[in-house]
Each structure stands twice: as C-alpha cells, then as structure tokens.
Amino acid sequence: MARNLAPAGQGSQTNDYMQPEEDWDRDLLLDPAWEKQQRKTFTAWCNSHLRKAGTQIENIEEDFRDGLKLMLLLEVISGERLAKPERGKMRVHKISNVNKALDFIASKGVKLVSIGAEEIVDGNVKMTLGMIWTIILRFAIQDISVEETSAKEGLLLWCQRKTAPYKNVNIQNFHISWKDGLGFCALIHRHRPELIDYGKLRKDDPLTNLNTAFDVAEKYLDIPKMLDAEDIVGTARPDEKAIMTYVSSFYHAFSGAQKAETAANRICKVLAVNQENEQLMEDYEKLASDLLEWIRRTIPWLENRAPENTMHAMQQKLEDFRDYRRLHKPPKVQEKCQLEINFNTLQTKLRLSNRPAFMPSEGRMVSDINNAWGCLEQAEKGYEEWLLNEIRRLERLDHLAEKFRQKASIHEAWTDGKEAMLRQKDYETATLSEIKALLKKHEAFESDLAAHQDRVEQIAAIAQELNELDYYDSPSVNARCQKICDQWDNLGALTQKRREALERTEKLLETIDQLYLEYAKRAAPFNNWMEGAMEDLQDTFIVHTIEEIQGLTTAHEQFKATLPDADKERLAILGIHNEVSKIVQTYHVNMAGTNPYTTITPQEINGKWDHVRQLVPRRDQALTEEHARQQHNERLRKQFGAQANVIGPWIQTKMEEIGRISIEMHGTLEDQLNHLRQYEKSIVNYKPKIDQLEGDHQLIQEALIFDNKHTNYTMEHIRVGWEQLLTTIARTINEVENQILTRDAKGISQEQMNEFRASFNHFDRVSSTPALGTAQGMGPLPGQGEAEFARIMSIVDPNRLGVVTFQAFIDFMSRETADTDTADQVMASFKILAGDKNYITVDELRRELPPDQAEYCIARMAPYTGPDAVPGALDYMSFSTALYGESDL
Numbered sequence: 001m002a003r004n005l006a007p008a009g010q011g012s013q014t015n016d017y018m019q020p021e022e023d024w025d026r027d028l029l030l031d032p033a034w035e036k037q038q039r040k041t042f043t044a045w046c047n048s049h050l051r052k053a054g055t056q057i058e059n060i061e062e063d064f065r066d067g068l069k070l071m072l073l074l075e076v077i078s079g080e081r082l083a084k085p086e087r088g089k090m091r092v093h094k095i096s097n098v099n100k101a102l103d104f105i106a107s108k109g110v111k112l113v114s115i116g117a118e119e120i121v122d123g124n125v126k127m128t129l130g131m132i133w134t135i136i137l138r139f140a141i142q143d144i145s146v147e148e149t150s151a152k153e154g155l156l157l158w159c160q161r162k163t164a165p166y167k168n169v170n171i172q173n174f175h176i177s178w179k180d181g182l183g184f185c186a187l188i189h190r191h192r193p194e195l196i197d198y199g200k201l202r203k204d205d206p207l208t209n210l211n212t213a214f215d216v217a218e219k220y221l222d223i224p225k226m227l228d229a230e231d232i233v234g235t236a237r238p239d240e241k242a243i244m245t246y247v248s249s250f251y252h253a254f255s256g257a258q259k260a261e262t263a264a265n266r267i268c269k270v271l272a273v274n275q276e277n278e279q280l281m282e283d284y285e286k287l288a289s290d291l292l293e294w295i296r297r298t299i300p301w302l303e304n305r306a307p308e309n310t311m312h313a314m315q316q317k318l319e320d321f322r323d324y325r326r327l328h329k330p331p332k333v334q335e336k337c338q339l340e341i342n343f344n345t346l347q348t349k350l351r352l353s354n355r356p357a358f359m360p361s362e363g364r365m366v367s368d369i370n371n372a373w374g375c376l377e378q379a380e381k382g383y384e385e386w387l388l389n390e391i392r393r394l395e396r397l398d399h400l401a402e403k404f405r406q407k408a409s410i411h412e413a414w415t416d417g418k419e420a421m422l423r424q425k426d427y428e429t430a431t432l433s434e435i436k437a438l439l440k441k442h443e444a445f446e447s448d449l450a451a452h453q454d455r456v457e458q459i460a461a462i463a464q465e466l467n468e469l470d471y472y473d474s475p476s477v478n479a480r481c482q483k484i485c486d487q488w489d490n491l492g493a494l495t496q497k498r499r500e501a502l503e504r505t506e507k508l509l510e511t512i513d514q515l516y517l518e519y520a521k522r523a524a525p526f527n528n529w530m531e532g533a534m535e536d537l538q539d540t541f542i543v544h545t546i547e548e549i550q551g552l553t554t555a556h557e558q559f560k561a562t563l564p565d566a567d568k569e570r571l572a573i574l575g576i577h578n579e580v581s582k583i584v585q586t587y588h589v590n591m592a593g594t595n596p597y598t599t600i601t602p603q604e605i606n607g608k609w610d611h612v613r614q615l616v617p618r619r620d621q622a623l624t625e626e627h628a629r630q631q632h633n634e635r636l637r638k639q640f641g642a643q644a645n646v647i648g649p650w651i652q653t654k655m656e657e658i659g660r661i662s663i664e665m666h667g668t669l670e671d672q673l674n675h676l677r678q679y680e681k682s683i684v685n686y687k688p689k690i691d692q693l694e695g696d697h698q699l700i701q702e703a704l705i706f707d708n709k710h711t712n713y714t715m716e717h718i719r720v721g722w723e724q725l726l727t728t729i730a731r732t733i734n735e736v737e738n739q740i741l742t743r744d745a746k747g748i749s750q751e752q753m754n755e756f757r758a759s760f761n762h763f764d765r766v767s768s769t770p771a772l773g774t775a776q777g778m779g780p781l782p783g784q785g786e787a788e789f790a791r792i793m794s795i796v797d798p799n800r801l802g803v804v805t806f807q808a809f810i811d812f813m814s815r816e817t818a819d820t821d822t823a824d825q826v827m828a829s830f831k832i833l834a835g836d837k838n839y840i841t842v843d844e845l846r847r848e849l850p851p852d853q854a855e856y857c858i859a860r861m862a863p864y865t866g867p868d869a870v871p872g873a874l875d876y877m878s879f880s881t882a883l884y885g886e887s888d889l
Contacts, residue, residue: 034239035125037231041242042132044226045140048249049076060132061123067097070120074104077139094121102131110138133241140248152244158251159183162190168203174243179232181209184250188216191254195220206233223249273353280346281358287339288364294332295372298324302379305386311398314390321387336373340366401473404462408480411455415487418445422494427502428590432509439502446495456488508589512580513596519576520597526569527600530608533559537615541622544707546630553623560616570609577602633705640696641710647693648713651721654683658728669743669753673736680729690722735805742810753810760809823884830876839864839873 039060047056053072057063064070066089071082083100086093098117106112112134119127137151146154146161156171163169166186171177178184180203189198195216201209210229217223226246232238308314343366346358360366427438463481467474536559543549584591594601661679666672697715700708708714743753796808833848834840840861845854857879864873 033231033235034242035129037227037235037239037242038129038133039125040228040231041226041239041245042129042136044224045136045245045249046073046132048224049073052076061125061128064098064128065121065123066094067099067101067117067120070101071097071104074101074135077135078104078108080104091121105131105135105138108138110134133245136241136245136248140252141244144248144251155244155248155251159187159247162187166190166198174240174247175237178243178247179238180206181211181213181229181232184213184217185209187247187250187254188213188221192220217250217253221250221253223253273349277346277349277353277355280342280349284339284342284346284358285361285364287335287342288360288369291332291335291339291369292364292372295376298328299376299379302376302383305383307390311391311395311402314387318387318391321384336369339369400462400466401477404459404466404477407455407459407462408484411452411459411484414448414452415484415491418491419487419494422491422498425501427505430505430509431596432506432513433596435502435506435509439506442495442499442502446499449491449495456484459484508583508587512583512589512591515576515580515583516595517597519573519580520595520600522569522573522576523598523600523605526566526573527605527608529566530605530612533612534608534615537612537619541626543626543630544633544705546627546634549623549627549630553627556619556623563613563616567609570605573605574602633703636696636700636703636705637708638710640693640700641708643689643693643696644711644713644715644718647689647718648711648721650686651718651725654725655721655728658725658732661732669736669740673733673740676729676733676736680733683725683729690718693718739810748810756810756813823880826883827877827880830880834876837868838866838877839869840876841870841872842874843872845874 043057043060046060050056050069050073053076055069055072057069068085071085075082082104085097085100095117098120102112102115102117115127115131115134120131141155142151144150144154144158146158149157152174156174159171163171163183163186166182166189168180169182169186171183182201182203185196185198185201189196196212201212203209207229210227210232214225214227214229218225223246226249227242308317343358343360349355350357427435430438460481463477466477541552543552583589658679661676694715739753742748748756792812793804796804796812830840831837833844835844842858845857848854849857857876858874860882861874861876861879863869864875866873
C-alpha cells in the first residue's frame with residue numbers, strides 16, 4: 001500500500017515546508033548530487049538518535065528494510081513504545097514491521113501518501129529518503145516556533161536572528177546562503193564564542209569555514225557530521241532538505257540546553273528534599289536505637305546493691321555515680337531532646353512536601369523511649385539513696401583511724417626534707433642580699449615550726465586514744481607516732497645552730513657591701529667621664545671656617561687641664577677595691593661573685609685611662625692639620641667671590657639691554673637682524689671669564705666648600721644667568737628671522753609689519769621679556785565681546801600660559817585675512833560621511849577616504865563613549881577640534 005507523507009491538519013502552513021511528491025522525484029532526477037547529500041545527511045541524523053539505543057545504520061535504504069531499526073528510531077525520537085515487532089526474516093514480517101512504523105507516523109498527524117511498506121522493504125531509495133524526510137519534518141522541524149512563525153519559516157527566522165550581527169552572513173534560504181560556511185560558524189560563535197575565532201574566517205575560503213564548523217559541532221556540541229564540505233562547495237545549489245536537517249540539529253542543541261538545565265534543577269530539588277528526609281529518618285532510627293541500648297545497659301548497674309567493706313570502695317562507687325550524673329547522663333538527655341525535635345521536624349517536612357508520615361520501627365516510638373527513660377530515673381533514685389546510707393555507716397567506723405592517718409601524713413609531708421635544709425651551708429657562698437633573705441626565710445621557718453607543735457601533740461593524743469580503744473592496727477600507729485616525736489626533737493636543735501651561722505656571716509658581708517657600694521658610686525661617673533672623653537677625642541669633626549676649628553682647639557686645651565685631677569680620682573677608686581680584697585683574705589670569706597652594684601672592674605678603669613692618655617696627642621695633631629686646611633679654603637672663597645661679584649651684575653645688565661633693544665628696534669627687519677647678531681658676538685666674547693670662574697668653582701668643590709660669605713652669587717646662578725642670556729639673544733634673533741619668513745610667505749609689507757609691531761607693543765603692558773606679550777596686557781578691543789576675545793586668546797595662547805609671542809600675533813593677524821577651513825566645517829563633513837550619526841565607524845572611514853588618510857584618522861580618533869555607542873565607534877567631533885588646535889599651535 002502506497003501512502004503520501006504530509007503532516008495532517010497543517011493547512012497552507014504544511015505546503016510552505018513540504019514539497020509535493022512530484023517535486024521530490026523531479027529534484028532527484030535533475031540533480032543526483034542532492035540524493036548523495038540527502039543519503040549522508042539523513043543517515044547521520046538517524047544515527048545521532050539510534051546511538052542512544054546502542055546501534056546505527058550504514059546504508060539507509062538497506063538497514064530499514066526489515067523495519068526493526070525504523071521502529072527503534074521512532075521510539076527513540078518520540079519517547080513512546082511502539083507495537084512489538086515481528087522477529088521473523090520473511091518478507092511478510094518485514095512488511096508488518098514497516099507498517100507498524102508508518103502507522104505510528106500517521107498517528108502523529110502526518111498524512112502518508114504514495115509511500116507503502118513494500119517500497120521500503122524493497123529498498124526504494126527515493127521512498128526511503130522521503131519517509132525519513134517526513135520523520136525529520138515531524139519530529140525535528142515542525143515544533144520549532146520563533147516569533148509566531150513555525151517549522152521551516154521559524155527555523156529560518158531563528159537563523160536570521162542569530163546571525164544578524166555577523167558580517168558577510170545573510171541567511172535567506174536553506175541552500176546557497178550556507179555555501180561559504182560562515183552561517184554555520186556564526187551560529188556556533190553566537191552561542192559558544194570560545195569555540196571559534198570568527199574574526200580569522202574568510203568568505204573566500206568556504207572549505208575551511210565549513211570543515212571548521214562541522215568539526216567543532218561534532219567535537220563540542222555532539223552534532224554529528226551530516227554534510228561534506230566538498231559536496232556543498234561543488235554543488236551550485238546545495239540540497240535544501242540536507243541543510244535544513246543539519247541546521248535543525250543546531251537549533252535543538254542550543255535551544256534545548258536551557259530546558260535540560262531547568263529540568264535537571266527541578267529533579268535535583270525534588271531529590272534533595274527526598275534525600276534530606278531519608279537522612280532524617282536514618283538519623284532518628286540510629287539515635288533511638290543507641291539511646292535505648294544505653295538505657296538497657298545502665299539500669300542493671302543502678303539496681304546493683306552489693307555492699308563494700310571499706311570506705312574507699314564505697315567512695316569509688318559514689319564517684320562513679322557522680323560521673324554518671326555529671327558526664328554520662330547529660331549528653332543522653334540532650335540526645336533524647338534532639339530525638340523528639342528531629343521527629344517533629346521530619347513529620348512537618350513530610351507533611352509540607354506531600355509525603356506520608358514517618359512511622360519508626362517497632363519499639364522505637366517516642367513513647368517507647370519515654371517509658372524506658374522513666375524506668376531509668378526510678379532506678380537512679382533508689383541507687384543514690386542506698387549509696388548515701390552505706391557511706392554514713394562506714395564513716396562512723398573509720399573516722400578515728402582516718403583522723404590519725406591524716407594528721408600523721410600532713411606532718412610527715414611537712415617535715416620531709418627539713419633536716420637536709422637545716423644542714424645546708426648555702427650561706428658560705430651567698431651575697432648580702434641572699435643572706436638577709438635566708439635569715440627572713442629561717443625566721444619564717446621557726447614560726448612554722450612553732451605552729452606545728454600543736455599538731456604533734458594532737459597526733460600523740462589520738463595514738464593514745466586508739467591504744468585505749470584496742471584499735472586492730474595499733475602497733476603500726478605506735479611506731480609511726482614514736483618516729484614523729486624523735487624527728488621533732490632533732491629539728492629543734494638544727495634550727496638553733498643554723499640561726500647562729502647566718503647571723504655571723506651577715507655582719508661580714510654588710511661591711512664588704514658598704515665598700516662595694518662606695519666603689520660603684522665613684523667608679524660609675526669616672527667610667528662615664530672616660531668613655532665620653534674617648535668618644536670626644538675620637539669624634540670626627542666637620543668644620544667649615546677658621547673660627548670653628550679655633551673653638552675646637554680651645555675646648556681641647558681645657559680638657560687636658562683636667563687630667564691630673566682625674567688621675568687622683570682613679571687611684572682613690574682602686575684603693576677601695578684593695579680594701580675589700582684585704583677583708584676577704586683576713587676572714588676567709590668565700591665570695592660568691594663580683595660587685596653587685598657595678599660591672600666596672602679595676603682592670604677596665606686602668607685600660608680606659610691608658611687609652612685616654614694615648615688619644616690626647618693624636619687629637620692635637622688632627623686639630624693642627626684642620627686649621628691649616630681651613631686657611632687654604634678661605635683664600636679660595638675670596639678668589640671666587642671677587643670674580644662672581646663682577647660677572648653676575650654684568651649678565652643682569654646685558655639681559656636688560658636686550659629687552660630694550662627688542663622693543664626700540666627701528667629700520668628694516670634685515671637691519672634689526674644684523675644689529676642683534678653683532679650684539680650676540682660681543683656677548684659670546686665674554687665666555688673666557690665664565691670659564692675662568694668655572695675653574696675656581698671646581699677648586700672649591702674639590703675642597704668641599706659649601707658656603708661663601710664673600711658673595712651672594714653661586715656658580716649655578718651664574719650658569720643659569722649665562723644660559724638665559726644666550727637663549728634670550730638667540731630667541732630674539734629667531735623672532736626677527738621668523739618675522740622675515742612670515743612677511744615673505746604672506747606678502748606682508750614693511751609698513752604692515754611696523755603696524756603689527758606697534759599694535760603688539762601697545763598691548764604688551766606687563767611682560768618684560770622681548771617678543772612676548774601677556775594675556776593680562778591684552779583686553780578686548782572696542783566692539784569685541786568677551787566670547788570673541790576668548791576665541792582669539794585660544795588661538796594665540798593655546799596652552800593658556802598667559803603669554804603671547806609676537807610671532808603668534810603676526811600669524812593670527814595674517815590668518816584673519818585669509819579664507820581657510822574651520823573645525824566646524826571639517827566636523828560637518830565627517831557627519832555627512834557618518835550618515836548623520838554622532839560617531840563614525842572604521843568601515844565607513846575606509847570606505848569613504850583614501851587608505852592612508854583613513855588609517856591616519858583611525859589611529860588618532862578616540863573611541864566614542866556616548867549612550868548610542870556601538871563596537872568600533874570613533875569620536876570624530878573631538879578629533880576635528882584637536883586637528884585645528886594642532887594647526888593653531
């Protein structure tokens with residue numbers, strides 16, 4: 001049965017993108033190349049879907065003959081299950097499978113005309129391609145909708161919208177508009193600009209463009225290579241169906257990305273809620289199980305009432321119970337509370353997300369846990385009462401024996417090490433401060449010893465009472481008490497012996513300490529005096545005048561006069577130290593260290609004194625040499641000052657003469673020029689005197705002389721004045737030369753030039769520099785407004801320095817009489833080239849101007865930043881203004 005394939009219910013819209021069967025046959029007959037393109041494209045399109053099912057086709061008219069892969073293809077692209085296929089290999093089985101596929105296509109609103117299952121089973125190429133094209137139209141193109149257009153027109157409009165910003169791309173159809181490959185590259189670059197460098201593509205290289213697009217789409221976008229670049233370039237009009245099929249893959253690849261992301265986000269959100277609820281359920285089950293297990297293990301421990309024979313054992317039980325109440329139970333209380341919170345939170349979340357309520361496993365309900373917890377607290381209360389009663393009973397029995405042991409242990413701990421401490425001879429090597437500290441420490445010990453007398457008597461009384469009561473461990477108590485009494489008597493004797501030794505040593509050390517203190521009081525200032533003297537004698541002095549060196553010499557002589565008295569003080573200090581040494585040897589005092597009040601030794605004092613005596617003659621010699629050097633420097637200052645006081649005023653006089661000459665010059669410009677050059681020669685002849693002064697300055701610099709009271713002129717002042725003098729005469733000569741050039745170039749007569757000079761001098765009321773006027777001296781002429789005056793000043797003084805040269809004045813006066821282009825005229829011309837826009841693009845400049853002038857403008861125009869700016873826009877307005885600003889300069 002043959003059927004005609006056309007989507008049903010589409011009306012005139014269907015005719016826009018589906019050709020009649022007669023057109024299909026005629027196209028294939030007229031251009032066999034189209035059949036080749038359709039074979040490759042349709043095969044690749046089918047494989048792009050069949051690979052999802054783990055298979056593919058090699059030959060489109062052969063591999064669909066049994067109908068199995070055809071049915072599989074329809075299931076993949078529709079997402080629906082078809083009727084169960086026939087697995088037999090007979091022709092009737094194949095026709096049955098193909099008919100099932102064709103029936104499914106018809107069920108999707110496609111009217112099948114002129115295509116029957118027999119043609120597909122027989123491998124009819126045209127019918128097979130027609131069938132696949134119908135499938136592509138229905139499942140890949142028909143549902144495309146862009147701005148109220150659909151199917152082919154929608155796909156074409158989508159392509160046009162996406163490629164509109166790209167140069168050399170003009171999509172008008174699905175055949176020749178794609179031959180150069182730029183359309184494919186533009187689609188990829190619009191959505192994934194990082195994959196293609198579009199700026200490097202050339203319209204005249206279609207093969208490279210096509211292969212680039214096909215390779216990138218296959219590698220990065222998962223779009224199979226459905227076309228051959230050579231076939232497209234070699235065909236006058238590429239097959240429209242092949243191009244549409246391939247382009248539709250781009251549409252679905254790019255437009256489907258957002259849908260997939262939205263769907264994935266929705267799934268992730270649902271799964272996240274479900275995972276969170278499951279985790280809460282698992283947490284509840286685990287927490288409940290752990291808590292019930294802990295209660296089960298704890299209750300038997302609390303119910304154990306086996307008594308202990310000793311107080312220690314019962315106290316350990318009490319301590320274990322306290323650890324239970326303080327450490328073990330509080331976390332479980334928190335766990336029980338958290339368990340109830342988690343249960344309520346979980347139920348609320350399940351209710352809000354429309355899930356069924358959570359039902360814990362058997363025995364782990366909140367009520368079960370509360371019942372178990374009540375049993376635990378009941379057992380805990382009884383255990384605590386039993387422990388307290390047992391402890392009171394044992395406490396009565398052990399109180400007296402424990403009291404003896406406690407007092408005996410405290411006393412023994414206190415006496416431990418006391419005998420060894422009292423036998424120490426640490427005072428033999430101690431300093432006076434340490435001896436005093438030892439005495440105070442001994443007095444404190446004696447007070448402590450007296451305080452312990454009462455404790456020893458209590459121990460003896462308790463031991464006697466235990467003997468009278470026949471305590472079972474009385475022998476050990478008696479032995480311990482006797483040992484304590486014997487030790488107490490021995491401590492008293494050792495205490496008295498140590499006090500006598502400490503007091504004797506204190507008296508000797510106090511005498512030595514007084515001598516040490518006196519030595520330190522006198523040695524410290526004497527040592528500081530010697531160190532200051534050594535520092536002054538070795539100090540490198542820097543002087544610049546004879547008066548300064550004379551002052552240093554006088555101070556040195558005064559210092560030498562103090563040396564005899566200093567030597568007497570040195571001998572007195574050393575005598576104190578010798579007296580200490582005599583006491584140590586006489587009384588055999590074991591000195592523990594050096595003088596505690598100072599670190600200065602007699603050896604240091606003698607060493608520094610010898611050094612001072614050696615430095616005095618060296619200082620004498622250094623002062624004598626410096627005095628001679630300062631006398632030489634004073635002669636150099638006077639020599640330089642005499643010359644500078646002549647040259648400085650001479651330069652100032654010449655500067656004033658040049659100013660008067662430039663204003664008072666008469667005659668022709670050539671006469672003025674000759675007169676100025678003769679004056680310049682007379683100035684240059686003065687150069688040898690400048691050089692001579694430079695030589696004197698060099699000597700002063702080598703001698704490191706930094707000031708000169710004999711003159712107010714420095715060499716830098718002379719140099720600057722000389723350079724200004726040469727510059728001023730040269731500038732004045734150049735001004736006259738430029739006036740000659742201006743006169744000759746612009747045809748200005750001598751009379752006009754004189755008028756210009758007279759006018760300029762009239763306005764030059766402030767400046768004292770030749771050939772310069774000032775903006776303050778030039779005000780608006782009668783009849784001129786402030787705006788006109790501002791325009792003139794912007795021309796003659798573009799840098800706003802407040803100074804106008806005579807040359808700029810002449811240029812302005814001569815320009816005002818000439819007809820020249822203005823910045824506004826150039827700006828208007830650019831606006832015409834730009835199509836009345838506020839900016840101009842690079843392409844417009846290159847199209848309208850010669851190449852060299854276009855590149856000149858592009859290199860100098862700033863980017864346009866207005867609100868209507870586009871990429872590549874240039875600001876021709878500021879360029880026009882700057883262009884005429886440079887001309888004025």
